[in-house]
Amino acid sequence: MDALRRTRSIASHADAARRRPRTTGLVVAVAVVALVATACSSTPSATNTTSTTATTSAQSSGSTTPGAPSPGVTANSVTVGQVDDLTAPLPGLFKGAEDGTEAYFDYINSQGGVNGRMIKLDAQDSAYSDGTVANATTAQIQNDFALVGGFSLDDAAEEPLIKAAGMPDIAYPLDPALSNLPTAYSPIPNTANDYPLAVFKVLKAKFPQAVKHMGILWANATASTASAEKAFERAAKSQGFDIVYDAGFTPAQTTFLPNVLTMKSDGVQMFFTTQMPDAYAATLAEEMQQQNFHPIVVQGDAYSSNLVKDGGTAVNGMYIELGYVLYLGADADQPAVKLFTKWMKIADPDANFELQSLYAWASAQLFVQALKDAGNPPTRAGLEAALDKVTSFDASGLIPPDDPAANIPGGCVLLAQVQNGQVVRVAPTPSTGFICSPGGYLPAPGFKPEVRPAPSS
Numbered sequence: 066m067d068a069l070r071r072t073r074s075i076a077s078h079a080d081a082a083r084r085r086p087r088t089t090g091l092v093v094a095v096a097v098v099a100l101v102a103t104a105c106s107s108t109p110s111a112t113n114t115t116s117t118t119a120t121t122s123a124q125s126s127g128s129t130t131p132g133a134p135s136p137g138v139t140a141n142s143v144t145v146g147q148v149d150d151l152t153a154p155l156p157g158l159f160k161g162a163e164d165g166t167e168a169y170f171d172y173i174n175s176q177g178g179v180n181g182r183m184i185k186l187d188a189q190d191s192a193y194s195d196g197t198v199a200n201a202t203t204a205q206i207q208n209d210f211a212l213v214g215g216f217s218l219d220d221a222a223e224e225p226l227i228k229a230a231g232m233p234d235i236a237y238p239l240d241p242a243l244s245n246l247p248t249a250y251s252p253i254p255n256t257a258n259d260y261p262l263a264v265f266k267v268l269k270a271k272f273p274q275a276v277k278h279m280g281i282l283w284a285n286a287t288a289s290t291a292s293a294e295k296a297f298e299r300a301a302k303s304q305g306f307d308i309v310y311d312a313g314f315t316p317a318q319t320t321f322l323p324n325v326l327t328m329k330s331d332g333v334q335m336f337f338t339t340q341m342p343d344a345y346a347a348t349l350a351e352e353m354q355q356q357n358f359h360p361i362v363v364q365g366d367a368y369s370s371n372l373v374k375d376g377g378t379a380v381n382g383m384y385i386e387l388g389y390v391l392y393l394g395a396d397a398d399q400p401a402v403k404l405f406t407k408w409m410k411i412a413d414p415d416a417n418f419e420l421q422s423l424y425a426w427a428s429a430q431l432f433v434q435a436l437k438d439a440g441n442p443p444t445r446a447g448l449e450a451a452l453d454k455v456t457s458f459d460a461s462g463l464i465p466p467d468d469p470a471a472n473i474p475g476g477c478v479l480l481a482q483v484q485n486g487q488v489v490r491v492a493p494t495p496s497t498g499f500i501c502s503p504g505g506y507l508p509a510p511g512f513k514p515e516v517r518p519a520p521s522s
Contacts, residue, residue, distance in 0.1 A: 135445045137210030143179065143436065143443065146187040146205030147215030147236070147425075148223065153193035159216045161417060163188045165425030166214030168412035169433070172404065179436045180443070191217040198222040206230045211448060213432045214425035218287065233448050235432045237424040239289045245472070247517045250435075250452045252427035252460055253388065254467055254474040260296045263478040263502040264386045265304035267493060268363065271480075272335060275361050277307045280333035282324060282349075284340040285313025297339055300507045309333060321349045322356075329358040339365030342420075346383070347376030354379040368393070369419050373486050383483045384491070388474075388499075389423055389464045391481060395489050396497075401461035427460040431469060434458075453517055465499045470517070477501040 137144040147166060149159045163186075170184045178184060187209050189201035198219045203226055205212060211233040212223075221240035226232070231248050237255055238244040244255050269276050279301070283294035291313075298308060310328045314321070328336065341349065346367035353359065363384040370393050372380060390396040392405060405426055409416045416422065432448075435455060440447035452469065459466045465477030477499035482491045494500055 134442050135210055136206075136208050138182075138442050138444075140442075141182055142185050143182045144185040144187055144209050145211045145213040145432065146189065146201075146209035147213055148189050148191050148198055148201050148205075148217050148220070149215055150193055150217050150219070151188075151190040153191075154218070159421050160413075161419040161422035162214055162216035162425045164409060164413040164416045165422035166429045168405070168408040168422075169426045169429035171412055172408045173429075173433050179433060180441050182443075184433070184436075186213075191219050193219060195219055195222040199226060202226045206232050210443070211235060211432065211445065214428040216421045216424065221289070231445075233445055233452070235435075235452070236428050237421075239287075241289065241292055248449060249472075250431065250455075250469045251472070252431045252458055252467065252469060253424065253464060254469065254472045260300040260507045261474055261476045261478070261502070262300055262304060262505040262507055263476050263500060264480075265301055265306065266502060266505070267386075267478060267480055267500055268335075268337070269304055269306070271493075272361055275335040276305065278332055278334035279306050279308050280310035280328040280331070280336045280360070281308060281312075282321070282336075282338050282341065283311075283313050285315055290340060294340070296507075301337075303507050320352065322352050325349070325352045325356050325358055328360070329356060333360050335361045335363065337363040337365075342366045343369040343372040344375055347372060347380055350376050350379040350383060366420065368481070368488065370417060373483060373488070376483075380483050381485070385481045385483070385488060387479045387481060388477065389420075390462065390479070391488060391490065392423065392463065393418060394487060395481070399462060399497075401463050404461075405463065423463060427464060430460050431455065431458055449517075465501065475499075475501065476505040 137146075147162065149162045151157065151160060151163070166188075167186055170186060173179065174183050187205060189205070191198045191201070198217060199222050202212075202223045206226060212227070213235045215223075215236050216239075217223075218239065220238055220243055223234075224240055224243040224246065227234050227243065227248065228246055234243070234246065234249045235251070236249075237251055237253055238249060239255075243249060244251065281294075281298070283297075284290040294313075298311070301308065310324075310331045310333050312324055312327075314324070341364060346364045350362065353362070361384065362382070363386060365386055367380075367383070368385050368387055368391075376383075390399060390402060392402045396402055397406070405423070406418075409418060409422060409426075431452075435448050435451035436443055438447070438451040438454075454470065456468050456470045457466045458469050465475040467473070467475045479499050480491055480494045481488050490496065
């Protein structure tokens with residue numbers, strides 16, 4: 066349930082980089098999609114730069130004059146932008162964000178677009194550089210209608226620009242300040258203002274003794290990952306979890322063996338992390354197996370098509386808590402999963418179906434839902450007004466119901482386990498849907514509910 070916990074996880078990328086913790090180290094990210102354009106578009110490119118609207122002096126500041134069309138809108142198209150980590154810090158790191166966004170737009174464009182307009186994606190590479198992110202975002206504010214589905218470790222560099230321009234941003238943000246902007250809308254709110262407690266309640270009921278001896282590892286890489294870990298620990302402690310081992314790790318770390326040996330010595334009975342994706346979770350599991358150390362292992366960001374392939378017998382028995390359906394197998398027959406799978410393969414035949422793909426698909430779906438009611442021609446103000454009315458959104462069942470308008474995550478979780486090479490639902494998770502604890506949050510100090518100002522006309 067990484068999204069619902071608003072954790073910032075360590076991200077993996079496609080097949081070639083899956084085993085890189087053994088050679089290039091860990092790279093921090095999180096949880097959460099991307100890409101291509103019209104139904105007749107060409108092969109997706111990591112540097113697609115489709116922009117179709119002339120820039121006016123009003124547009125250059127991110128605003129439009131009353132009655133003027135918003136940037137990125139023509140008679141037959143709407144262009145939106147996103148910034149992803151595509152070439153650095155690892156090649157292809159968040160290509161899934163581009164693929165997921167493009168996949169949903171391809172699907173919508175195959176049906177004629179929205180109000181007769183095809184949706185185009187202007188996807189830019191962050192190059193893992195604040196300056197590059199700022200330059201790309203500045204250009205997109207000037208030329209594109211909105212920001213949709215982007216995923217970057219450097220998204221904090223977008224925040225002051227988006228704030229100043231009042232630019233609509235529909236995505237899964239990592240930076241807490243970005244997630245709390247009045248023009249930021251997420252299909253999976255990630256505010257760090259309050260923390261869902263459902264997973265802790267489930268684990269405490271299932272393993273009442275082990276939760277008194279918990280070990281954790283967290284990504285000591287950015288302010289966002291550190292902030293997320295503090296929120297995670299506060300929530301765990303509030304539910305009676307006793308953390309006996311607590312350590313951070315850096316992007317350069319290639320082995321967890323010292324951590325494993327210390328946790329074994331400290332009597333850890335449950336290991337729980339929300340910041341390790343598949344390849345790194347597999348590495349940790351292998352080192353635990355080698356040391357004959359067998360705590361209850363709960364991972365929050367390990368679900369992918371490569372987890373079992375990478376980890377083999379070492380990951381058998383691993384628990385995974387998620388805030389989305391098991392789209393890689395156990396829930397593959399659900400209509401929303403079939404649609405997602407079909408169009409992902411069209412957008413990128415080599416897609417890895419990583420978590421960021423799902424986040425981006427959901428972001429694109431939320432955007433399209435609002436775009437239909439954003440006016441004709443659509444305006445940014447109209448888009449925000451439409452988004453402010455979306456108080457319940459579940460991406461057609463791919464995620465639990467959340468409240469994008471009020472920036473409130475749903476209090477739901479799905480507990481799964483690796484069993485004989487398959488990731489399956491386990492009790493108390495129902496056969497369909499999620500375990501929900503409505504209103505089960507731990508507010509952060511000073512938390513105030515989201516109050517969005519009326520969008521300017």
